[in-house]
Amino acid sequence: MRKILFLLSGLLMISGVFAQNTLLVYYSYTNNVRSIVNELSNHLDVDIVEILPAEEGLRYEADNYAIGSALISAIRDNPDDAESYPAIKPVDIDFSRYDNIIIATPLWWSNMAAPMQSFLFQNGDEMGGKNISLIVSSASSGISSVVADAKRLIPEGNFIEEALWINNNNRSNMPTLLEAWIRNIKSSKHMTEKLSITVGNTTYLATLVDNRSTQALVAALKESPITYKAQDYGNFEKVGSLGRTFPTNNEETTTEPGDIVLYNGNQMVIFYGTNSWSYTRLGKIDNITVDQLKNFLGDGDCTITLSLSSQSVSGFADTAFSLKGKGVGLGTNKYDLQGREVESCGTGQIYIQNGEKWMKTDK
Ligand SMILES: Cc1cc2nc3c(=O)[nH]c(=O)nc-3n(C[C@H](O)[C@H](O)[C@H](O)COP(=O)(O)O)c2cc1C
Structure with missing residues (x-):
């Protein structure tokens, strides 16, 4: 053997x-x-x-x-x-x-x-x-x-x-x-651009898969952010119309909390539970728990704004700067791009410490 x-x-x-x-x-x-x-x-x-x-x-x-x-x-x-x-x-x-x-x-x-x-x-x-x-x-x-x-x-x-x-x-x-x-x-390629999802004063980043749908979404977001209203459905998702149609690549998908998909070509769905249906996969919210997701999306209707965050150093510097203005990310503690304190970072992860941007390079 x-x-x-x-x-x-x-x-x-x-x-x-x-x-x-x-x-x-x-x-x-x-x-x-x-x-x-x-x-x-x-x-x-x-x-x-x-x-x-x-x-x-x-x-x-x-x-x-x-x-x-x-x-x-x-x-x-x-x-x-x-x-x-x-x-x-x-x-x-x-x-x-x-x-x-x-x-x-x-x-x-x-x-x-x-x-x-x-x-x-x-x-x-x-x-x-x-x-x-x-x-x-x-x-x-x-x-x-x-x-x-x-x-x-x-x-x-x-x-x-x-x-x-x-x-x-x-x-x-x-x-x-x-x-x-x-x-x-x-073919699970990821886009370099991160999708920035904002509800109220909170923003989470999502990693986008690379397909015709996300390419069209990124092109649209380069023109301007998209704001849409979303509702709860089935006790497992927030869904809302993006007000325009994107290319689809539907396939039978079982979703997990944090998954983002396109439904019917014009509706964005963010899952806090699971469902199996024919969707076009767009991406997934990074490093978020189910409780954080539910808090983020709230109960009932909400307004969601989508924009792009390239996670490039300059984009990151802006985030670090705005968080520093709010007193977040100062001192020895580490914070992620959303200003949440993190205990440890994986290789390649960008974090804020004492108002400066850092990338974890080695263990
Ligand atoms: C200790 C033990 C517990 C198992 N429990 C389950 C179970 O709860 N449900 C199930 O569907 N299969 C269960 N199985 C079966 C294995 O998941 C299944 O046979 C698997 O294909 C074994 O892979 P392997 O041959 O590479 O070890 C169990 C097997 C073992 C040895």
Whole structure:
């Protein structure tokens, strides 16, 4: 059996986000994830690392899954305590070599399999600012808690594309699903311009995907900001007409909180919950929790203003300057572009400290 397999191979020239170095980290107990990884390595040139539990020969499924469920319960009870995570064999990864990381993991008791959680608990901070995508294999359970585990353990990760979910119903179709998913991540390009979304006195930035719709939106916003009225719908979204029509590229999409999509070509939808429908994906609000989203969008109707923020140094200097005027960002504490205090920054993240702009360059 393969132990830790580390393929240092020449990189394919691929367009889009995954043109750069890609690391695939996986854990597999009964070989389902391993089969997915084997298939994936036929399509993407990646360096592969396998996570192995320190204790060999454990039968997680014995006694009605007693060992597996005890491991997951320990993490659920104390997710911030290193002692809650089962030991894994050491892995030595130079994360600075990678822009993209694919995590492939089984689901255990609705959560991410415990050994993969151990790996991310130990290394998640090193993955800040990287493009992260997830492959999850389960028998039948839905994977939203696994996605939440990944986001908890890689708080500064730039999660791209929807996680690929392989289960017993679609497993025989895995090669086709995997190929389509890889096609999507290869084209998950992000625009350099950030979308600035303002409600009342609060502004959040969003990362835009790169497609014909966002290109048209950026062109329109370069002319002037767009202000529109939005309403709640379905207890999961704020939707409103942009007053003009943009090109669409609709596809069946399951949204997450923070996602921004175009509906019917002329309506912008910002999600604070989830929904599955045919939308054109526009982007996602950066680093925002569901509670912050709900506070930001408020109850009932609201007025939203969209503009562009290039996140260039000069654009940033303006933000730093206006925040300094409000007394925000002075002293040793760090603040993000919206003037919210941040405890730690991922590589490449821009922050304000003592009224000056900084970019985190190294760990
Ligand atoms: C300890 C343990 C708990 C599991 N819990 C669930 C579960 O709650 N729901 C589910 O659909 N599958 C569950 N499974 C099944 C695995 O998610 C599924 O078989 C997966 O494909 C295994 O991937 P692997 O073969 O790479 O280990 C569990 C498996 C184990 C070992």
